[in-house]
Amino acid sequence: MRHALPGEAVVAEITELHKGYLRADAIEILTASPDRVAAPCPYSGPNLCGGCDLQHASAPAQRAWKTAVVREQLARLGGLPDVEVTVEALPDDGFGWRTRVRYHIDALNRPGLLKHRSNEVVPIDRCLIAHPGIQELDVLQRRWPDADVVDVVAPAEGKAQIVAGQRISEFAVGRRFDLAATAFWQVHPAAADTLAECVLQFLAPKSGETALDLYGGAGLFAAALAAQGCQVTMVEAAGEGVKAARRSLGDAVQVVESSVERAKLPSADLVVLDPPRTGAGARVVRKISALAPRAIAYVACDPAALARDLKTFGEEGWELTNIRAFDCFPQTHHVECVALLVKIV
């Protein structure tokens, strides 16, 4: 149920009926949780903008809720009960972190954001989680007769801008990345370094080791591993990620343009994988397992997909030996996890 908190008594409206489960919105709070706060954004709430679904909870309560979700998914889908994990805050106040925003345009040419699980546009005049540079643009004050969407980006270097085929600079792991404004990059300004530090902490790479960065994007983890003296091969399907990595990392990393499913993967001491929300899937998990690396770091933006893949890794003889989770998307239900796997001997 959206818009409620654990322990609350609410009046709920059922929004979707499925065999075995329902979806619902809390539309009236009868007994409020002590963790409930007034959502600062007027567009947050049932039947409004679908972006921030946790603004009604205090920041610690949001993280406690996400912690419970991660643990529950690992137990239910991963067969991993009692995993010790607590969602950690990033250095922020929970607002103004979103460096990439896609505004949708409604039939009256007004910009806005989409309702939850819908294509209906909610026109807005401000988004509080958007980066301050994005909030300063006049995108939301204008009308957009010729557009379906307007993408905006606040890169690490230079001003926030509307995306229109340009290249931008981002900084992480002590280096500059030169990428198309439409290429994948972590959305929270602190996420890239936080996740890369965690991957290095988990893998403890040694100079001279071989490493694979699968679903590499612009080469974030490849760069971090190369800086530790590893010989890194990165695999990425999207051309703009491949171009960004080649431009940014030069000869430091071998960049393969391919889907991970189709790529011929060389054996490696270390593997980091960071698949899209659907996860890697059983076939890719078995492909990675067959490489017999010393350690695997799995970076995941969907705990359910992570849990399913961890189950497959478990069937292949891999043990989850560490996991951390980060609040890379405050005010929303999203959470990022990094898991460490080693082979059971």
Ligand SMILES: C[S@@+](CC[C@H](N)C(=O)[O-])C[C@H]1O[C@@H](n2cnc3c(N)ncnc32)[C@H](O)[C@@H]1O
């Ligand atoms: C979550 S992003 C991670 C990117 C990078 N690791 C980072 O943190 O910046 C996932 C990346 O996987 C790529 N991708 C999606 N499906 C893929 C596939 N089947 N094979 C290879 N890359 C894929 C996407 O283009 C995207 O760059």
